[in-house]
Amino acid sequence: MYIKYVQTMTVDEFKILLQESLKPFLDQMKSELKESSKEESNLVNIKVVMEKLQVTKPTIYNWINKGIIKPLKLGGKVLFDLPVILNSMKLYDHNLRRELKGF
Numbered sequence: 001m002y003i004k005y006v007q008t009m010t011v012d013e014f015k016i017l018l019q020e021s022l023k024p025f026l027d028q029m030k031s032e033l034k035e036s037s038k039e040e041s042n043l044v045n046i047k048v049v050m051e052k053l054q055v056t057k058p059t060i061y062n063w064i065n066k067g068i069i070k071p072l073k074l075g076g077k078v079l080f081d082l083p084v085i086l087n088s089m090k091l092y093d094h095n096l097r098r099e100l101k102g103f
Helices: 002-007 011-042 046-053 057-066 082-101
Strands: 072-074 077-081
Touching: 011 082, 046 057, 046 077, 046 082, 077 082
Parallel strands: none
Antiparallel strands: 072 077
16 A cells, blocks of 8 residues: 555655654664763873873873773774773772882
């Protein structure tokens, strides 16, 4: 039944039907994308991490290799969750100070 209806439609009528049919789905997708971008707002590039921690790029890579901080790879980009990185650095600093007390 619907096939006959669609077959008798003009191209413009079919476009309108598609737009009206897909609008709720597209609106939901937009909403979900907005929410996920809010969640990912803590993700920063290496330059921001360098500025916040006042260290060089080799230092960041050294910490990555030692497992002190962990980057996230998203779509070919290397990003860092800034609150997680800052917390990791607090823990690293605390552990380092404890180790140095033994000397």
